[in-house]
Amino acid sequence: MDPEDPASTLLAPSAQDLASVKVFPLIPSLKKDVMKTIDSALGWNQLTATDINFSIVRPLVNKYASLNNMAVVYACLVVRSYFLAQAEVNLAHSALMMSRGMMCEILAMKLLNRFASNYIQLVAVLTTTWNPLAGAPDGVVEDVKKAMGGDDDGMDSPQSALEMAISTKAKEFLSAPISQKVVNDIYSGRVVFTLAGTRSVLADNYKPRAIEIYDTRKAPFLNHYRLRVPRYGAILEFLNFALLLLTFVLALSNQDMTTMTPWEMAFIVMASAFALEEYTAATEHGWIIYIANVWNVFDFSFIVIFFVYLGLRTKGLSDDDLEASTMAFDILACGACILFPRLAFFAISNNVVVLSLRAMISQFVFFIGIAAVCFSGLLFTLWTLAKDAPPVDRQPWTFGSIAWLMVQIWFGNTYLSFAQASSFHPLFGPILMTGFAALSNTLLLTILISILSNTVAHIDANATQEYLFQFAITTIEGVKSDALFSYQPPFNILAFLILKPASWILSPRALHTMNVFMIKVTSFPTLLIIAIYERHLAEGQGLRETGKGAAQTLRNSLPRHIKLMPLVEALVGSSTSDLYEAIFDVEVENDLGLWDDEDLYGGDYPTLRSLRSRDNLRSETPRSRRMEASVSRPRTPRMEPPSNSGSPRLLVNSALPPTLDMLAPVSVFDGTATQGPKSPLAKLFTRMPSSDSQVIAHAEASVKRVEALFEDIRDLPVHKLKEEMKELQDRQARIENLLLMLTRGMRNETGTAPHRHDTRS
Template sequence: MDQYRDVASDDEAVSETDSLRRTQSTEQSGTDPHSNLPVYRNIHRSVEVDPTPSYSAKQRTTDDPYTSEQLSDPQMNMLIVRPLVDQLYNPDDVSVVFCLLVNRTQFLREQHYEVHLQTVSITRATLCEILASRVLRRFDEDNPGHAGLLLLANILVAGFEPFQNAPESITIAQPNARQWPIQKRGGYERKITALEVAIISESKAFLSSSACQKVVDAVYRGQVIYTPLSFVDIIPDHYKHRPISLYNPRKASILNHHRLIVPRLRNIIEIFQFAVLLLLYGLTMIKRDGVAVTGYEVVFCTYASGWLLEEFAAIIEHGWYVHTQNVWSFLDIAFFIIYSLYFTLRAYAGFFDSEEVAATSLHVLCIAAPFLLPRLACNLMPDNMLFISLRAMMRDFSVLTLLATWCFAGFFLSMTWLINSRAESSVEPPGPATISKWLLWIWFGLDGTGFERSVDFHVLLGPALMIAFAFLGNTLFLTILVSMLTNTFAKIVENAAAEVHFRRAVLTFEGVKSDAIFAYRPPLNIVALMILLPLKFMLSPRWFHKVNVAAARVCNAPLLLAISLYERHQLWRSPNRDTTKGYKRSSLFQWTFSGFSPHGDIQAVFDVDPPKAMFENSS
């Protein structure tokens, strides 16, 4: 690990006691510094039953079910966890954490189809997560400072291939086992990061560990930079691959377009973008003139199309599962469906000159408000437990409602067939829509018309069906629903810190983008798609990269300039720097605001590290 302790070159270093360091290895563009690691061998050593000391011999021999609390017990830690950590820890192998998380994913998969080993598989998966956390902590303890931060970043965000350095017989025997590389990425195809595996396996304890959060926070702030690995890019520009390194804004370009993919900055930009979308939506609804197309509506449609294009690019870049881990993902999906329906009806009405369809399209657009307003609140407060709980409860509610609707559809069919087979009567028979309305009212306990008209279906069977439906739907179903949602909320609140850290890790991982389309703000991304995508097939990778960088810098010049000026003083800001040692900050940033509070000094006293000479003199 000496490569992470070398002092950085002038173009990436900030000298002094807190100097920034980065790797000086042979990690160049297009080369993988971790290509020699035996990832395939490490993964399978972690699951084999081997009496000799191996990576995880005790994982397979752990045939008794244990909870995470029991595995964290001091006695269990001495007997199983610590010996395994000693075997696993290798200062020269940064893929160990990745391999443990991959095995956790496999154990979670096994517990679904190996019912007789379900609890044991969960125990093994939990043990893998604990071991990954302990090994990562060992790396953190043995490598302090910025060099340690760089090493932890290589462990979590460097790409590894599950079949890396596998025997040739394996790759020949199973050619279809490997992921199909959709796009060429200069040797980084099929790569997966440990952070991504932790997210898809929902390793919340691992992601909430201090060592992992140190890297997540550094990536979120943009202190650690790297080229992200993605599945599909709409406008791929992979001419240069940036190695994992520490970012020094004072040595970087003034107009550094790569800062547009920093998660913290992207989050701020996306909040403003959505605020603009919401403003245009409100103006469109307020200023509408019957069914006529207004200028506000044209601007709204143009901007909303660009915004949805960006959301679609985010979904396909890291996959559907990772994207849906966001708190506001179901709101985006709902707005996408509503806007698509509105746009289709509006286009149809304009093509065929139908005022009725045009009115209907505007009515459809009106129902987008309940999804847009909460979306802005989720953006502003992503760590709020109410929104985190709401996402999980919405998932459970949707699944249970679909199952209940499927099961209760039999009552609807029975009543429909009964009303069609009954003898002629002077009373007009209810239609399918009316029957559905009665059942829905009974389901939620709103109205009892269905009971009064139940004899119209059949004198005996009609009331019996209505009573059975009311008991199962209104009483049993709602009781189960309330119990399930209460249990879900209680579990989330019990592990509130882990849930918040998990959502922050998801936001950070998804915020680092590789697709060139994210360098253009809506609706400029539509123009970039129409111009740059054809150029991708006409120009060489080098010239396409130059055109893309130039266009991104021109379109975002004011924003990039503001980011550069801010980060040069604030990104690595350390308030204890002494101006007498040769480093002096601008007077504009010398004052640290502590708020209008008489207790501001309580926090400020810990923001400044006391000089060592003070303690030496006192001793």
Template sequence: MGVESVGSSPRSSFDLDENDPETALNPHADENDTAVPLFPLRRLDQDGNHVGSFPLAGSGNAMSVYVTMHRIRRLLVAAIDDTYTLDELRAPHMDRLLVRPLVDRLYNPGDPALVYCLVANRVQFLRPRSNEAFHKGINESRALLCELLATRLLRRFHEDHPGRPGLLLLANILVSGFDPCDTAPEPVRSRRPRWAIQERGGHERKLTALELAIISESKMLIKSPACQLVVDAVYKGVVVYTPLSFVDFLPDHYRYHPVSLYEPRRAALLNHRRLIVPQLRNIIELVHFAILLVLYMLTVAHYGFGGDMSGVRIYETLFNVFTLGWVLEQFAAVVEHGWEVHVQNLWSFLDVTFVVIYATYGLIRSVELLLADDPFYALPALCTAAPVLLTRIAFTLMPDNIVFIALHAMMRDFTRLTFIAIWCFAGFVMALLLLARTSGDLNVGVTWATITKWLLWIWFGLDGTGIERAADFHLILGPMLMITFAFLGNTLFLTILVAMLTNTFSKIISNEAAEIQFRRAVLTFQGVKSDAIFSYPPPFNMLALLILLPLKLVVGPAAFHHINVAAIRFINAPVLLLISLWERRQLWAKGSKTRRLKFWRYLKFPSLSPHRDIQAVFSAEPPPDVIDTLEKLDPLDELKAELELVGPHTPRDSTRQSSRRRETSDSSSHRRSDG
């Protein structure tokens, strides 16, 4: 969606200490704060000449993304030629011999694309390839090393650039778009997919490091303090930017808003860009879903309690109009970043299930309207969506609940294994159906539905009718098929299913903090919307699509942008006014709280504390003569050399050394016995 320069500013200021990275999330500023510079990238053109610069003092020249990606891949292929676990890669010996030298070699304070290139290599290493099945374990080890290096580099960026400029740099590293083929030769560019690309003023075909981290499930990188600092800032709206998307239903890319820090004092009163702040966006979407749930309950409850059909038609019409707009919003969310990112959302499977139920209801209702006016079958089909909607509201209210996170992961395993089971056990239905047709003892009325019902009862251990009637299919083959199905379905399959779900749940519980932070990052990344269709609440988004999209073909980009912004502000005026007043209220409350804290600290007389002497000792560095004395007593260079000589080995090396010692002792004992 387009951005107006009036509504935001590429800088921000803060009340607290700028050297403290945690205070960078404070969106409230001093009046005399200076502008925070952005971080444009230094890039190479086709001839290898530098284009642009990266304004950091003492920074080196940054290579192109294409060259950096191949450089990283070349180093990792040469460094890893065996399978390693994450614990082995993080061992002190491997850290000293492999990880730390690679971090020192790759780190360049003038190149924010390093993390992106590492995560892109991780995605490539994890991509399944049939011709490299033998190297799957090695590629997974290289992918782990990519994530570990990206985490270390991001931490070094965080340590070297504290305060507000550091937060802005970290935000550029994680949420700025990078083109992997920026300086690629023409043969490489010709291999790119030839789908229709929407014009974005030079930002086409770009991806962010955070998006690649979500796709590759780089949970160690996402749970790092530096990444969580950026995620929290984006979630609260402190860091604002124009996101990149795959396809927009209602594109408005007239103005591009770079990554910057939001300043409420300089924002417009009706700032339409606050509608895509994840924290506010989640509240708005929760209200939309609550309206959908209320209309649904009015429709099905009025039908279920036997109300007059005129009332049902009124509620049903309102429900359909609002739900169509809500479904359009969900479909736009899938298209914006692709299915791989959308399925990482905690309640994505519930939304898909409801859309399928609603599509079934819509198809049946359309047929009924053509034949008759009474909803004989459509509304009963719609009633089956109640468990989905009520469960979805619980997921939305508690997105950080580890039980819901585990349920989301287990649903994928359950769906995959159930599909395989249905595919395999369909053969039993076909075999029994063919036996029923060839047997004269079985009633002709037995159909595939009856056989499926009997098999399901056997599967869940509810009834044994199928086993009792097995001899009617065939005296020998019928019982054999039924008993085989009971053994495979009720014993083997359920045992495998329970084992898989238990394993998945134990993995999630053992890494609970990382799972919660990963889901929060997914929710934050999906909350920043690029498509202008998300700024229109249902059902106004359908009107915007029907009116503004044809209008875009008639008017120019500037005129369309102004019309679109005016329509968004007019429709969302009450919401935007409440957001603006709330942010200014928070700003005033922050200033009052700071003054109260200063007054309270004055009343507490901190200088009378007996522990102030200890704090005073460590409040400043010792003088040079003391440092010289300490260096003579304990030279740090000699200490580092001693630590390198007696450094610990990896568990693999220790195992190999112990096995060699056992082999040596065994051979010596054999020699003594032979002698």
């Protein structure tokens, strides 16, 4: 059997089923429903409140969940992107559009939960790349094509729900436990799937694989697809980056202005491979998703520095220009400011301090850019005044020297503003420089500190959400369909030079065969290490379990006074947690003398739920209605059946199920039974002075009569009509309560809207 045959491991919906899913009809329908239901600016807490959930969110979720369309989550996020774009354009209704965008995110979260019962289907919902025009009429497709300028290139750009969540920054959706479950399994390689490359530099779509749960027993030993597992990719990326840094340091340490040293050539090869890898990533997932990872900004900055260095170095060697070569190495040395911390942040890239630092850097750069634009007019004014100023014992002011002076004043050297003010103009110079010093060092600096403090506070309060958002970006970037990602630098350059021209002349099958052969040849040691680890050293494998057993035996063999030493306990672990785990691994019978659960509840366990929710009202039984009616019943004492000692004990009826409360109380004293009131159920369940066969026959006949009675009552149309009227009344009361709350501001009321004292699920 071909290990790459998708039919051999097919667990998810087939490609034909996914291709037949209609995506486009969902988008205008969702847009219309969200616009119709959300007509005022509401926050996240208001949109997730109980009344909004029952009156607005749940009906929409039930409506679209009934379609059983796997693309509905993706469609919600597409509509969210529309409302977010409208919030930036339509500033008058920006808050309203943001509320509608949040509603789309909430709908996506609620609808995703409906697919949780089938895990493979859940993965397919999140990872399948959907075309937003799938299922659209031909006229709509033509109109969209005309709106895009008549170009077919942008018509086929499918994306998955996870990619749409990243591009729309749906952090609540991505940080939800059900989403993180899928993301974690993708990151660790437990869930395997192949994305069809549509924008790849070198696409290999000959054998796309369906979604599957990875099993090492069925997978080939040297599985080249494991190189695309994000967990292994992160380790290999760290090693490649360390090798790049090593060649970078050696190239700068062995500079030769007249010729190119071997270390410099090695650095150029590694840097070119690194640039090709980053370009492939940006092309594969698009610039928006690529730049969403803040560290990619630093990588892109280093690539710009490298190409500037390479251009100047090439010019210096070709023209024997030592000045150009010197400038090239000086510019390359500036790249150390990026490479050294970038390697260190690989280990702590998701720490709260690092998240706050990079958020502050982006805010700082943005604020400095605004300040530079604001003070550009002052720079031009000072340069104009300096041209007409009388000569003094110093060099004349140039545009660059004035800008450098303003930078020094901005960062705290206020003395220069007063010392050099008169050199620009005897009257206007001191006024302008004093005003600039006051604005830069007092007003704007205070604003900058406040902005950075708020940024840190926001990141600190949402550290987990921000971490999970960045983790999702890293995971999606790791699952790449471009064939070049299976090659480690610098072999990706070799693969690009060989396979790219071959893709123009070879058939897809031949290209795939050649690609697999080159991957296994260039990555043979890596594939061998991964195979040995997954089969013997990974979690749950034999060698690791054997090592755990040996460590447990060694710990048990140590004397007690040695095991309790702090250092030894920190190394081998504490036995307290093992004791707790062992307690729950042992199955014991109930020996406390209490009634069994079957006796207490009749096999039906009580649950904490709202009896007034719509879902529970539909499945409400006569037993649940009796339980609801007994909630408000006052506590009355009751005698417990005798224990082994024969003495009765007093219980409270509220601690027992209502079914037992409706029975006639029976007090037993030394074997003598005293019966209470003779209700029908009491006559059914109380003991009768007759033989066992008569009691059993009487009980069976009574049970049958009661069941027939309940069936007759259930079939009565009056009873069903009463239940429907009650449900309509409850829904009307909830809607009226919601309308009162939403229109309170329009009626200038300050009091709170009346609350219903019922429990909602």
